[in-house]
Amino acid sequence: MKKIYVLDTNVLLQDPYSIFSFEDNEVVIPAVVLEEVDSKKRYMDEIGRNARQVSKLIDSLRESGKLHEKIPLENGGVIRIELNHRSFQELQNIFIEKTNDNRILAVAKNLAIEEQKKENGRSVILVSKDTLVRVKADAIGLLAEDFLSDRVIEFDQIYTGFLEVYLELDELNRFYEKGELPLAEITNHPFYPNQFLIIKDSFGSSSSALGIVDHSGTFVKQLVFDNEQIWGIRSRNVQQTMAVELLLRKDIQLVTLIGKAGTGKTLLALAAGLMQTEDVGAYKKLLVARPIVPVGKDIGFLPGEKEEKLRPWMQPIYDNLEYLFNTKKPGELDAILAGMGSIEVEALTYIRGRSIPDQYIIIDEAQNLTKHEIKTILTRVGEGSKIVLMGDPEQIDHPYLDAYNNGLTYVVERFKEQTISGHVKLIKGERSGLAQLAADLL
Template sequence: MKKLFILDTNVLLHDPQSLFRFQEHEVVLPLLVIEELDEQKRRMDEVGRNARRVAKALDQLRQSGKLHEGIPTPGGGFLRVELAIDLPKIPEIKSHKADNSILALAKMYADKYPEREVTLVTKDIYLRIKADALGIKTEDYKTDRVNVEEMYSGTTTLKVAGDQIDRFYQEGQLVDFTGGELVANQFVTLLCEETGQSALGRFDHSKKAIVPLRYGNKDAFGIRARNKEQRFAMELLFDPNIKLVTLVGQAGTGKTLLAVAAGLEQVVETEDYKKLLVTRPIVPLGNDIGFLPGEKDEKLRPWMSPIYDNIEYILSGVKEGKKEKDSKPTSIETTLRYFKERGQLELEAITYIRGRSIPHQFVIVDEAQNLTPHEVKTILTRVGEGTKIVLTGDPFQVDHPYLDSNSNGLTFVAEKFKDQPIAGHVVFTKGERSELAELAATII
């Protein structure tokens, strides 16, 4: 028998296509959900756009029938808008919140169709808790979820014989290896337990061989890798054939610092890209910054402080003469302004990325774990010819109210692109900010 799914508003705002993700089963939209979507439609951020997309989809469906009677969906399912207003009261709940009306509707359906599996689908954890307490079957929206505990790490270790490591260095590749199937751009630590020899390499999908790192020891504006994961990251950040890089790790592991340094190096020094564009979610739902005082740069400064901190740290090396050129100003603030005036550096709110075409740029999206899979897709589809995009973040530090470590855009993209030759992924494990920072991240 076909299952019946009742969708909460936040599911539709998270993924407008969720209307059609339940295959042959029946989907019910409470009228209250339609009203809540209507309240969001004028917003100019991703939430408002998703509300309008749902409205257009429903409007198109109603051309073939009456929504309150139910309409077949392309996947063989059935969609209906429930008009019931006089819902049964739940004695355990006294308030008149919208969530409680949705609970009442779910309970009404469960009582009305005991032979069917009725499920309330919501991304609201507290609503799921209340539903469970009332004996109502409930679950999170699972379509775009990734099990972060089993997430692709981008690296592996292979045990080999000592002569294989010698041949790896002599021939510049290793073809006859065992230990499991590797994916494109997966990093490998070759280890000989007998001799203690080791070597770092990357799986070249086109050659079907493990090859040595080419850019692992690269100097980027005076910044160099301090551990093997950072060397792996440098390899991806400087390889022109890699168009998408995902760097995952807790605070202090150096993912953002390396990305910014690599971007500056390839924009300012080698001029491989025309501009370094750095962006990050302003607030969890991507709201506008118009309420802040001042010009755009002044509005952005509080939200972009971590990026400024990294840039200032990098440029402090320039000022101290590590990479100083007489033709460039040495004051950090002046240098920042100099790069911006030349069009080499842009710090932008992620709200304004949509609708742009971004060619020949080095793009960094920081704190990408606070983006939905749909928002990350929107950003990736803005990428023009010759552009490299880097997503950084920590999936265990999600601030978005309806996302978690398994459902955010960063982990979703890393998992979906793990076998693509133009993409690479690294999970950072070692903190490099300071001894105290690493210790705090570990024991607290």
């Protein structure tokens, strides 16, 4: 039986094309949702862009009929703007204040009551990304769902970038001697290009090896940069060794790193970037950027020039650079960076419209980027550049993103079959014993 889906504002602001995601059912947009969308369309961020996109989409539907009536969609469903069910009579004894959320609930509740009176009444489902709105809906007997169509993966099945395989000791020795093995001789399991294999002895000895699948996906080969020291930093665990391999390989233009706080993502990426630009000269400049999304309450406008305004947001980057340059005195790092001239620390706000050739680009905290923002960044990458995206999908500060629909997860899943990209999930924290316990327990 067909259903009626009532959409909350946050669904449209998260995905303007969500109105086409409900198959052949009826989509209802309460009038108060249009008011909320209208109040956001002047924002200069992703929410404002989506609000403007929603406005254009709904305006284009007017060509097919009147919005307060049912307008057919290409997927077989219909859409309409609900103008009449704003009566608070059913909910006035439960929710005293006529907030926008409660007005949306009232629309859905009144529609549900109407359908219940019909002989073949349809189910009315409120779709919202707001947890408390779904809780309120359940409390008044309404069906409520989260909007899940924007999720890249359904569950915690994000690609890790590595697999464990077991071989006999003779095959392990042959791998060490020849430097490669045909994947067909190991297992029938499908592999992705640049995927790592942790090869262990099937009889349980301590013998093991680490290999990487070649671009053709037919051979596993030894690492090019196994146990490589970069700017005084050595990998402390097997996943960090994988990360170093990806960060230093010229033929891998896109690297994605995910992991909890303290797993070494930023430090390894900066060390690799400095080595590739300053020592090897493979790139002209090292560009480091991160999105400006505050943790907790925003501190408001900051005084000073652009560099002074950016410093608080970019401090985690500078902390790692101070460690790599072994600076002791205040202002010493700034003097070093000014003298080198090949390191640029920037906010992502200033990347739009740029073309960035021959640079080693590091984007930190990429889990706070939307799919559209991550596309904007990747399309800025010019010839001869390498880009590293990293972050922790479990630590998201963006109001409309989660571990399953953020830009970093999106790139990991969409690029895992491409020969120019590599990915690894860092597991073990190396910052300190306390930091690892905090990441695991809190």
